[in-house]
Amino acid sequence: MEDDNWEDFGLEDFFNGDFSNYSYSTDLPPILPDSAPCRRESLEISKYAVVVIYALVFLLSLLGNSLVMLVILYSRVSRSVTDVYLLNLAMADLLFALTLPIWAASRVNGWIFGTALCKLVSLLKEVNFYSGILLLACISVDRYMAIVHTACPPTQKRHLVKFICLGMWALSLCLSLPILIFRRAIYPPFSSPVCYEDMGNSTAKWRMVLRILPHTFGFVLPLLVMLFCYGFTLRTLLKVHMGQKHRAMRVIFAVVLIFLLCWLPYHLVLLADTLMRTQLISETCERRKDIDRALEATEILGFLHSCLNPIIYAFIGQKFRHGLLKILATRGLVSKELLPKDSRPSFAGSSSGNTSTTL
Template structure:
């Protein structure tokens, strides 16, 4: 009798699983997957709360930016697009929550679309954060106004970011499908037939390099020199204005870096660059499930950062509420603040 192990661990995303669901083990008994012991109902509740908070928070961010669009800065435009990406992702969470309980029941077309939106959100988020880091680097380190004065260039950059994100996410549209397991559970993940294992390495490494590692290196370079310039020149006001951007980047890394590191370890193991054992496979599968939940949380955190750290965001929101008679004018600060993301100096459009 042949020995097989299932290369499968049921989560809401399935993006890290191989379609080659069984492998013959030559000298060992089958590996029994050890699922992460998190109650499915708890995860569904987490997904529901994240979805609601993300829809509410990012809608408010979009409302505030668009309400002051005549005076919005370059960073405002980037953060508006970031809110749109998170909003789109929040719309997919109910589907992942349902699949957590009942398997994938929405058909192949929705499998492709929902997986596609999830990938687009991830890539567009980190690419937009990289663009913000370059903008801050040019504005503060080189004191240039090129991108700031020509707003149409910023729109072109955002369109380029969305285009790259769509291209990097195309494998989700092309290769995602419904696979029925032996226990009648349906799952949504890549299916490339007998070539799945080989192509999965390509489908993982290229997006990880282009959609995570390179943008991360750009951010580290730009913010490293930006911080050095701020502290060297003792630009206290600019430093305070950068707090929101630094917080946004830090939260993104805290949410998504663990998942990408574990995914890299999983890729190395499946490519036999590190030794594969049953224990290591179980640990990586559990880590993928836990870190993916952490990554999903990211979509609702940026508006919370803006609310607690971004003084101009609070001012913009209060201004809208005063306009529609929701609060009294006495709650509005006397000092007028012209922009959602404000400007800390004449030549820099900085942060919330």
């Protein structure tokens, strides 16, 4: 009798179980019954190599973003609107970097940290991304107003910048709420535990909805704002030959470019995955494997972003180097002879003709 029941139990019944809505990989949609023959293939890179990468990113981000925050906070007199945005950007990267050891451990052993930590580190990851692009959009608007519409008084913006930053953090948190609400530790059979969304029998459908909304308001729209603002800003700089401010914009352009290089590939692959899951493009086993590997690789690239901004400031931002040397000289860690003779070096940007930016 039991043997007959066992023979009647097919592969289709297996996928109709309660765990059919779960995906066993980070940020991937659920395994569908009709895709059962497809076996997921991981990126051809050792999980221990990924752990080493995460460890290096963690150390560089911890050191670099701490120094950026120190230099900006120390430079109270010359701190500008853009500096406040960059301070918040460094804060977001630092908070995310603190979660990297947990992500690294989960690469080796699966998610063994429970639901509470799953929600927390996933929330920090999402808030880091959204606050990053929203703050960069704010910087682009600030540069646009300062260079294209120079009649706008910078003193008024300086009073508003703290409230704008709080608003960007609040918006980032709102965009990340679905992750906080629906993510939990999942323990699928025959596989390592994962930290992923659980929305019951409607997981597949709601995941598509929850992808479209935040990535529209938290990625596409801010990106369009940056393209618009920097397009007109660059045109104005070239048109009126504002050499000093043109040089000063190099740091900001580099920060935006690095952000896009790190995060745009991930979101393009995620868009392709969404189109395939919604049947707008046909799904094949080979295409599914390619997207799985691409998601894994581009997520690593996105994680790498949290340590890159301080490197940009160190190589391009002249005043960041001067500010750091000044702090070290004050503490007696370096000779004061290394300090620049000019007490007012060139800066990375300005909110007005006489307001300089720390980086």
